[in-house]
Amino acid sequence: MAQIEGGGDDSHKKGPGVKKAKKLSTRVDMTPMVDLGFLLITFFIFTTTMSSPKALNLNMPKDTKNEEELNKAKESGALTIMLGKNNAVYYYEGQLAPDGSNFKATNFSGIRDEIINKRNDVIKSHVHDANCAKIWAENKGDKNSCLDRDFVVVIKPDQDATYKNTVDILDEMTINNVKRYAMVDITPQEYEVVQATEKNSGK
Amino acid sequence: MPSVKLPKKSTFVDMTPFVDVAFLILTFFIMATKFKPPEPIEVTTPNSVSTTELPESNAVLITIDKEGKVYFTILSEKDKSVFDEVINAVNSSRNLGLTDAEKVTYRKTYIVGVAFSQLKQLLDLPVDQQKNLKQPGIPVDSTGGELTYWVQAAKSAFAGQQLKYLIKGDNNSKYPVFKDVIEGLKKNDVYKYNLITSPEDAPAGTELYKQRHKAG
Numbered sequence: 297m298a299q300i301e302g303g304g305d306d307s308h309k310k311g312p313g314v315k316k317a318k319k320l321s322t323r324v325d326m327t328p329m330v331d332l333g334f335l336l337i338t339f340f341i342f343t344t345t346m347s348s349p350k351a352l353n354l355n356m357p358k359d360t361k362n363e364e365e366l367n368k369a370k371e372s373g374a375l376t377i378m379l380g381k382n383n384a385v386y387y388y389e390g391q392l393a394p395d396g397s398n399f400k401a402t403n404f405s406g407i408r409d410e411i412i413n414k415r416n417d418v419i420k421s422h423v424h425d426a427n428c429a430k431i432w433a434e435n436k437g438d439k440n441s442c443l444d445r446d447f448v449v450v451i452k453p454d455q456d457a458t459y460k461n462t463v464d465i466l467d468e469m470t471i472n473n474v475k476r477y478a479m480v481d482i483t484p485q486e487y488e489v490v491q492a493t494e495k496n497s498g499k
Numbered sequence: 500m501p502s503v504k505l506p507k508k509s510t511f512v513d514m515t516p517f518v519d520v521a522f523l524i525l526t527f528f529i530m531a532t533k534f535k536p537p538e539p540i541e542v543t544t545p546n547s548v549s550t551t552e553l554p555e556s557n558a559v560l561i562t563i564d565k566e567g568k569v570y571f572t573i574l575s576e577k578d579k580s581v582f583d584e585v586i587n588a589v590n591s592s593r594n595l596g597l598t599d600a601e602k603v604t605y606r607k608t609y610i611v612g613v614a615f616s617q618l619k620q621l622l623d624l625p626v627d628q629q630k631n632l633k634q635p636g637i638p639v640d641s642t643g644g645e646l647t648y649w650v651q652a653a654k655s656a657f658a659g660q661q662l663k664y665l666i667k668g669d670n671n672s673k674y675p676v677f678k679d680v681i682e683g684l685k686k687n688d689v690y691k692y693n694l695i696t697s698p699e700d701a702p703a704g705t706e707l708y709k710q711r712h713k714a715g
Contacts, residue, residue: 326514333521340528351665351693352549356681358690379674408705459563459668459677463545463694470548473706481678 354466357478372421373446375414377407377465378482379457380490385465389414396489401497404464411449411472418447449477454487540564540610542669547696548707554693558663559653561646561684562610565669567676568636570612571649573656574665581656582606588652595619612636615645639676643683650687667695 371390378386385407388398402410428442449469453462462479469477482490542564556576563569575581586605590597593615601622612634613621624632638644654662664684668677684692701708 344532350549350698351551351553352547354692356690453674457674459672460545460670467547471707
């Protein structure tokens with residue numbers, strides 16, 4: 297048979313008279329699209345607020361002058377924590393000795409152990425009595441709820457403490473499951489000791 | 500010698516899966532994004548392990564910035580009339596003599612950080628210019644200061660409704676300011692506060708950590 301076209305001889309599959317259409321690539325260059333895609337991703341990553349802020353609950357006691365309404369803390373179970381300058385933490389157990397001998401300095405990583413130790417001491421020296429059954433019932437049988445009932449942490453941030461320190465120490469109460477804690481103003485005597493300690497350590 | 504003809508491979512890489520993933524991530528971020536609300540005052544909040552969600556409405560927000568300036572904001576999404584009630588209460592209790600136009604401006608004022616004596620000046624400015632005014636902070640002292648009156652006004656405006664008190668303090672603000680703010684709230688018989696913090700994990704090995712991982 298006569299061939300009309302001479303071209304397209306390279307492929308011999310074609311039948312006669314079939315004009316070979318030029319095969320266009322179906323591939324699209326996607327680079328600009330990817331560029332745009334990632335640009336948008338970057339934009340949204342930067343504008344997004346992934347972790348919404350949380351609320352830390354804080355309850356303060358009502359100021360009262362009436363002695364009877366005040367909660368008395370047992371000396372044996374009290375741990376007083378003071379917050380000073382430069383993230384320093386000071387603490388003492390029970391009452392502050394007049395000579396300041398039980399006044400100790402630590403920092404935010406050390407105070408956790410102190411809280412845990414003190415709590416364990418309180419649990420060890422716990423004396424069982426009839427009230428425990430009631431407390432257990434209220435706390436759904438959590439044995440520790442009665443054992444550490446005498447454990448009270450008193451938080452006293454001083455004038456130089458930052459808000460961050462205050463929140464951190466409140467957070468420490470949650471972390472260590474301390475149920476009884478109170479935020480109280482620092483007494484002048486304690487502030488003096490804190491300042492003297494800060495002076496000695498050259499802060 | 501017969502030359503070995505290597506087949507010429509295309510350098511073109513198929514980008515389709517890549518694009519798929521990219522757009523999947525993009526879609527996720529578009530969906531998950533929640534634009535940061537306008538924050539005229541930059542505050543870096545401390546971290547805490549608390550997991551309580553923050554109320555977005557029916558709340559009073561007291562901001563303490565890093566210099567210890569105190570700002571006051573009413574958060575009420577639906578009921579805008581509380582803004583009027585608050586400003587009216589403040590106006591009459593402190594004899595500010597605000598005009599109606601100024602009271603209307605208060606509705607849109609995001610944050611107030613001026614003393615009562617300067618409130619008129621702040622509210623005279625159009626809302627979009629208020630952020631340019633350098634606000635010196637609401638005066639507070641060991642008896643609560645002017646913040647007491649703001650809280651009082653808010654408390655009466657939200658009477659009968661649940662009202663949360665949010666305190667958003669900066670990491671570097673000092674404790675005495677925080678104490679003064681608390682004092683201002685205590686004066687109004689408010690003893691429960693929510694401190695705004697950024698979330699963080701419970702440190703490993705602590706009681707809380709054990710508790711959470713037992714439950715979860």
